[in-house]
Amino acid sequence: MLDIKNLVVKVDNKIVVNNLNLHIGNSETHILMGKNGSGKSSLLNTIIKNPKYLIESGSIIFDGCDLSDKSVCDIARMGIFLSFQNSPAIAGLSVSVLLKNSVNSVREANQQKPLTAPEYFKLLDEYCEILSVPKDWMKRQVNLGFSGGEKKKLSMLEMLFLQPKLALLDEPDSGVDVDAVNIIAKAIDYLKIKGTSFLIVSHYPKLIFLSHPNFVHVMKDGNVIQTGDITLAEQIEQKGFTDE
Numbered sequence: 001m002l003d004i005k006n007l008v009v010k011v012d013n014k015i016v017v018n019n020l021n022l023h024i025g026n027s028e029t030h031i032l033m034g035k036n037g038s039g040k041s042s043l044l045n046t047i048i049k050n051p052k053y054l055i056e057s058g059s060i061i062f063d064g065c066d067l068s069d070k071s072v073c074d075i076a077r078m079g080i081f082l083s084f085q086n087s088p089a090i091a092g093l094s095v096s097v098l099l100k101n102s103v104n105s106v107r108e109a110n111q112q113k114p115l116t117a118p119e120y121f122k123l124l125d126e127y128c129e130i131l132s133v134p135k136d137w138m139k140r141q142v143n144l145g146f147s148g149g150e151k152k153k154l155s156m157l158e159m160l161f162l163q164p165k166l167a168l169l170d171e172p173d174s175g176v177d178v179d180a181v182n183i184i185a186k187a188i189d190y191l192k193i194k195g196t197s198f199l200i201v202s203h204y205p206k207l208i209f210l211s212h213p214n215f216v217h218v219m220k221d222g223n224v225i226q227t228g229d230i231t232l233a234e235q236i237e238q239k240g241f242t243d244e
């Protein structure tokens, strides 16, 4: 599904991803760990083609398609979703307009009709229940005045609506209470059953274990320096990063 080869990325003239290789197969869950500043968020932002992150060399292939000349909108329409480490507030844009418009533009790209109002409300009921999200959020402006944990839940709501082929989750569990971590794990499970692949950045064992990853990677200085299974996350939890 996703094949990254020899990727080198610069931001503001600094190399943030350095000769990185990564393969994510269909329906696989990968955890990305690493010290602060090791390049995890930079990698995720590069995959969604955030224009600040300039690809110097190497390639990112998604479902057989080279992403080098794609825009962030193309990437979203192709079925890649990013939940930001720090989600921005968007004054003037209501949550319901964001959800309807984003899901319908992805559906349009896939030659599907827009959701009808009853279809939208049925999904909304289902997803709000999974996430324990109150419906009055729909009238609020995106992330404006939302607490840290509420922002994370809102991005999970977007993810459920979009049903991406590949979900990139940048610390979905940071600043989130213990019940909300369970809820986020439930949302991940819901999409796993539908075949979504995940690349999840996390520093915390609870979500790492609940997401039952196929692979755990460790980044350092912009590169993946270790890959293993869940036992690698257990070692890091007990001993810290022992690479130096």
Ligand SMILES: Nc1ncnc2c1ncn2[C@@H]1O[C@H](COP(=O)(O)OP(=O)(O)OP(=O)(O)O)[C@@H](O)[C@H]1O
Pocket: 011, 012, 014, 016, 034, 035, 036, 037, 038, 039, 040, 041, 042, 043, 085
């Ligand atoms: N615009 C920028 N200008 C200069 N340096 C930058 C810029 N953006 C990112 N960096 C640097 O790139 C490195 C990687 O940052 P990144 O945010 O990818 O780390 P991270 O692994 O996600 O860390 P954390 O665990 O703290 O979220 C850091 O040293 C950061 O300071």
Ligand SMILES: [Mg+2]
Pocket: 040, 041, 042, 085, 170
């Ligand atoms: Mg980060």
